Amino acid sequence: MRSRSRLPALCALACAWLAGRALTLWLLSRDGRAPLGVGGVAREVHALYARWYETLATGAFPAGDPLWQYPPGAGAVLAAPGLLPGLTYFRAFVLLALAADAAVAVALARAGTRTGRSLRGAALWTGALPLLLHIPLARYDVQVTALAVFSLLTLERFPRAGGAFAALGALVKVWPALALLGAPPGRVTRRSWGAAAVTAGGLLAAATVLFRDPFDFLRQQGGRGVQIESLGGTVLAFAHRAGLPVRVDYRYGAMEFTGPYVPGVATASLALTAGAFAALLLWRLRARRFGAATPYDAALAAVLLFTVTSRVISPQYLVWLLGLAAVCLTSRHTGQRAPAALVTAAAAVSSLAYPLLYEDVMACTWTGCLLMLARNGLLVAAAALALRRLWRSTAGERLPARPRPPASARAFPDARRHHQETQNGVK
Template identity: 40%
Template sequence: MRIARRQPVVPWYAATRVLLLLLALNVLPYFNRGAVTGDVSTYHGWLAGSFDHGRYPLDDPKWQYPPGAAAPLELPHLLPGSYYVLFFLMCLVADVAVFGMLLRAAQRADTERATQPGPPGQPSQAGPWLWTLGVAAIGPMAYGRYDLVVTAFAVAALTVTLRSKRSTAIARGVLIGVGTFLKLWPAAFLFGAPKRRNGRLLAGVAAAAAVLPTLALELFFPGVLSFLTNQKSRGIQLESVFASPFLVGKWFGWSHEMQNTKYGAYEYLGTGVGVAGKAALAATVVGFGVLLLIRRRAAVRGGFPFPAMFADVGFAAVLVAVVTSRVLSPQYLVWLLGVAAVCLTRRETLMRTPAWLVLGAVSVTQLIFPLFYHSLRYGQVYSGMILFGRNAVLVVAAVLALRALWRATGPDASAAMFSGGLLGESRGDGVRLAQDEGAPLDREVGGRGPQDGPERVVDGVGSPGRSGADRLVEGD
């Protein structure tokens, strides 16, 4: 791509991904092989013990995924060669796809901006840079989970652009639905769906793409819907935000039971954990309630003020889901990075500060897990302060994201709009923004009518036994 040749982020991206792949394949030594291959070993065990026999591993408490998760787990198994090597290569392909979509989105956003008054500028590199640095900070663990595949669908949903608003809404709905079918979190994007018929179309298509195959699989494999309830008995995972009271309390002699549970994570158990779990659920309800109220405030004013808010609202929703969850594994940060990077491809985003805060939080990932994880479990202060600081930054990012959306949809929206870098002209009820006329869904988002308008097409986007290659990447 022409844009790729012009951007200095490309060689940095290529260098970091070559390094990550070499670390994942054990060509270069990584200080904790189990952190890279642990989940892949679990996936491989499910294949040999369940999927190869035509059933889901529903008797394993570690299976906590929607039934669509079987597709990316099975794909490397269908090709000849080492399952481990092919799994890492699949994740690399998803990583490259995300990077390419971010470059395209940045180029398209600045091309649209060139039609507005003022200097056109250069394509924004902020989104591709955040993705490049963030995934590198997570390390080879990012290639040892299937979350990169889900994130590729999520980023495609946020960046796809077709000839009309209707076709764009359908494409986005399909991609959101498929992402939800693989792992639930892309459903959070529906908080930012445009109003009127294109928004209803997007939501309806997304629901159909996620629900219909799930129900069909439930008919053939009874029990696959158990993922909706099988986490209710979990404790509070060590890395989650709501584990912070137990973490800090241990510094002052407040002992609490912790164990590696049947779910495959170290969790706090015992007194107070039930209360913390209820508090986490309440925080989720409050956070999503605020997002619904923001959506209502936008609807009263005719819709979200500008097209970039589809990604902005989606990012805020995923942030709320992550910081209020009882579990916060390293792969959750991949979700945040992907959506944050999409936000930064548009210069008018309101999520600039929260997005960079997320990158700052991600930068200490490998210090928390796996480097200092042992000391965290035993309550060491220095490692606990790193985790506490990381979680505090994520909470601040979530609060700032909700605050920015609240200001942007209220009667005094001018300050938020100008801080997002948009031009506006005053009118009686606040600010009218300069719209990106070329962006599909713009009039639906801005509340200016449902009619469609044409625009240019933009490209969006072996056996159960362990082979020698498997042993290469598994060995500690």
């Protein structure tokens, strides 16, 4: 009966998904044309990913390539399009991205039809992802987000599967490991964390045996600077407007700031990341109440904290946050509705910054500076609010319960008024 009552909502979600993805495909076909700003969003798939695929097909990772900064699992995602016959690498990549997007929508909708759940999560994912225009189809972050979403949605009923999905995601991009941060203590934590360790260890061993240079990415990752779209980059952009000697250069596959003040900002970002890790560790040690939504809320808060303190906040990072926010909204008990709204607003502003007005961001014009201040300000507010609500719901002190009136006071108004006057000490 419940499935039938929600059938119109599910049909509406399916129609909205089809319409939104048709729009993103059309935008992808117009990449580089007006009014899409600097364009070139799909250039990474055409040139960079396809070149990496050719190297991976020889049994080696792109060793020595300063742009290769990803764990070994990324190789599997980038090699997958080559397995689809009859398609160019680009078309196969877009098709797999759409398939992952659809899988996330179906998983969220299925979770939303359970008792005590909501379809708001599926609605958020369906409606908010197109705010990023065609970026999700030209990056592999949707595939990574799918693994994190599957991990969270299976964690309670199938802890080992949840741990395995988190490990798979972490081997592609490290952040999905945070999906297990809020696992309830006891059986769920033991089984999920154990499965994650076994899965990650086995796959890393296989990558070491089957491929050459699987860990070269660690050497390249350490050379990253401060990207212009990061929180530290926003500070440096205003410093540039104030006349300080900082400039924007193309380094390590991104536009980064260079100059005498940049190392200090990079160090501050690393310190903030360490502080975020310490705060999350303290929360885990102090948390006492784990509800149905706690794993979801903890994952969103953790990824938000690590995102805003990062030296790099690429626009595709919003795909991660939208996916985790959608998982939170599948539960009626989540405390992350306001952070989810802030993340959605940040996604809309982010698409203005890239690709529409990216030339202003690169030139550090007032328009570009204010856009990045708005986007990063929304993310900082979302991170602070998410951590505060997570802490209060799980580790904060419970508020004392208000005394309940006796049955007679609830049944008769005069008795209720007498009860209230007695409680207040009034005759």
